[in-house]
Amino acid sequence: MTKIPILLILSRLxxxxxxxxxxxxxxxxxxxxxxxxxxxxLLTDIFDGIIARRLNVSNERLRRLDSSIDLLFFVSVAIxxxxxxxxxxxxxxxxxxxxxxxxxxxxxxxxxxFRKEVATHSIGAKIWTLILFSxxxxxxxQCQSAFLFNLCFWGGILTRIEIIAIxxxxxxxxxxxxxxxxxxxxxxxxxxKRNKLFNG
Numbered sequence: 001m002t003k004i005p006i007l008l009i010l011s012r013l014x015x016x017x018x019x020x021x022x023x024x025x026x027x028x029x030x031x032x033x034x035x036x037x038x039x040x041x042l043l044t045d046i047f048d049g050i051i052a053r054r055l056n057v058s059n060e061r062l063r064r065l066d067s068s069i070d071l072l073f074f075v076s077v078a079i080x081x082x083x084x085x086x087x088x089x090x091x092x093x094x095x096x097x098x099x100x101x102x103x104x105x106x107x108x109x110x111x112x113x114f115r116k117e118v119a120t121h122s123i124g125a126k127i128w129t130l131i132l133f134s135x136x137x138x139x140x141x142q143c144q145s146a147f148l149f150n151l152c153f154w155g156g157i158l159t160r161i162e163i164i165a166i167x168x169x170x171x172x173x174x175x176x177x178x179x180x181x182x183x184x185x186x187x188x189x190x191x192x193k194r195n196k197l198f199n200g
Contacts, residue, residue: 004051004055005048005052005055005057005058005062006062006065009044009069011041011044012070015038015040015041015076016072016073016074016075016076016077016080018037019037019076019077020076020083022034022037022080023080023083024080031084031140031141034080035137035140035141038136038140041073042133045070045073045129049066049121060119060175063119063121063175064175066121067117067118067121068117071103077136081136081139084143085139085143087143088139088143088144088145095149095153098153098157099153099156099157102156102157102160103160105160105164106118106160106163106164109164110173113167113168113173114167114172118163120163120175120177122159122162122163122166122177122178124159124162124179125163127159128155128156131152132156134148135151135152162180165180166183169183169184169186170183170186171186177192178192
């Protein structure tokens with residue numbers, strides 16, 4: 001039972017690789033298969049943490065692994081989607097480069113300050129993941145997205161800025177910091193209240 005969260009996390013890596021493979025060989029009904037796999041990947045991301053907290057096995061190592069696999073999963077999904085919809089990526093290349101730059105910056109700041117990857121799992125980042133999920137589904141299905149992609153872009157920028165602020169404020173590396181305000185409390189040596197279901 002205690003291995004379930006790790007298996008859920010690692011399954012996302014396999015799902016991402018399968019998506020790249022299916023996209024590269026132009027498998028029949030790829031769009032439906034990709035959306036199903038993306039949905040399964042999102043569900044594993046939601047439930048790995050919930051199950052880990054229920055089993056009292058949530059720890060720093062697990063949360064760091066979760067963050068690293070999340071990044072690899074969404075990079076894999078992006079590659080698979082690019083193979084299907086290259087024109088969308090070309091026409092939105094500037095925004096995608098900026099967004100990737102901000103994401104990279106969070107890791108750079110975390111590594112420079114703490115020698116560890118990002119694992120804040122902020123509330124804003126969780127909400128943004130749902131927006132990203134919606135935008136990816138639309139892109140996979142239609143090879144285009146306007147409103148959802150722009151919402152994803154600006155939401156991604158704002159949440160990355162908050163994550164960087166959290167990292168700069170914290171005196172020591174801490175996982176599961178819900179918001180910028182919670183980081184301020186931790187810096188001042190105060191206890192913070194975390195949601196047992198989503199941010200424990």
